[in-house]
């Protein structure tokens with residue numbers, strides 16, 4: 001399969017790619033300095049509905065790339081679609097959730113091309129999930145089997161993926177994994193209920209790392225823990241990530257946490273990407289009013305004391321279609337035009353050359369407005385205070401920059417070569 005398969009212009013809102021199964025490579029994590037930064041996971045226009053009388057459009061056209069060796073944060077209020085997105089990119093969606101559009105591609109190193117995870121056979125998926133991509137859930141208790149020992153659970157995972165592995169090897173690996181996440185290896189004989197919440201979450205991380213995957217998705221891994229344990233686990237994740245070189249998708253509603261540990265951030269609002277960019281840039285100057293609102297409602301560990309302010313209003317009802325900008329009813333800068341047209345995300349700053357060449361809209365993105373070609377003086381109002389507004393004022397309020405980009409070219413077939 002080539003990278004171009006299922007690519008092309010992003011005009012179809014509900015595209016599901018079907019086709020023949022594709023091979024899944026078996027080799028272990030090969031990340032290293034020479035490959036750092038290449039795209040390992042590529043989600044394009046992902047759309048997920050929860051089916052029912054009135055379907056919930058939980059994820060509405062989300063695109064992002066995950067680079068090798070980076071920590072990509074996904075932030076946003078509860079219910080904005082973060083977990084649904086995580087399930088979609090790991091192909092773990094279960095009814096009533098249904099992928100109704102978009103593609104997710106994984107960079108298959110041995111083949112030197114992207115593979116479409118929607119086209120994997122069940123057996124390929126089974127191997128891919130632990131060997132290439134693994135997931136840590138919010139509640140490790142739900143992920144671990146309460147009635148079997150950790151020894152047995154490590155054994156189940158390792159035996160399912162490594163043909164002929166001996167009991168001694170399982171024992172040694174299980175102990176090493178526990179040690180790696182800061183747990184006494186003797187606890188391999190314990191049952192999950194004998195461990196504290198923090199220890200269980202560490203075991204969940206150890207399990208996720210058992211087969212040295214290239215990507216680890218952590219969905220609110222520390223939300224249920226107290227702040228001290230939370231910090232210990234975050235430090236552990238960071239240390240392991242630096243040591244082993246895997247890529248991380250880290251999901252949490254806690255923006256301050258993400259700003260601290262992530263390289264780049266996806267900020268979601270109402271099932272969409274509001275903003276995507278380097279964490280440092282967002283911390284220093286978020287472009288989207290929603291991100292700025294989130295930052296104002298988040299206490300920081302460092303820097304000056306500041307007064308916290310929430311974001312008045314409620315998130316959109318995801319059962320209803322959204323016309324215009326989803327944030328408009330809550331946005332302090334909204335003009336009339338915002339209720340009519342969706343802001344377009346585009347790359348205001350250069351990404352890595354390889355990624356930019358692959359799909360320019362996946363680079364650092366901030367809203368750049370609607371109405372391609374409209375002049376700065378074009379009326380977009382009335383504005384928040386009832387005054388008539390111009391496009392220039394709107395751009396200033398929303399930090400909109402540059403011109404709207406044209407249609408996105410299909411990525412070069414199969415390749416991600418030529419990158420930095």
Ligand SMILES: Nc1ncnc2c1ncn2[C@@H]1O[C@H](COP(=O)(O)OP(=O)(O)O)[C@@H](O)[C@H]1O
Nearest residue numbers: 050056058077078079080081082083084085318
């Ligand atoms: N099983 C389900 N059935 C119907 N709707 C669901 C289900 N799970 C989640 N949703 C809805 O999908 C939206 C996104 O949920 P979720 O991905 O869990 O958000 P987050 O992880 O950001 O809190 C929410 O509006 C939620 O109510």
Ligand code: SF4
Nearest residue numbers: 325328331334338398
């Ligand atoms: S200014 Fe308009 S487009 Fe920008 S976030 Fe506010 S409502 Fe949305």
Ligand SMILES: [Mg+2]
Nearest residue numbers: 082083084220
């Ligand atoms: Mg969630």
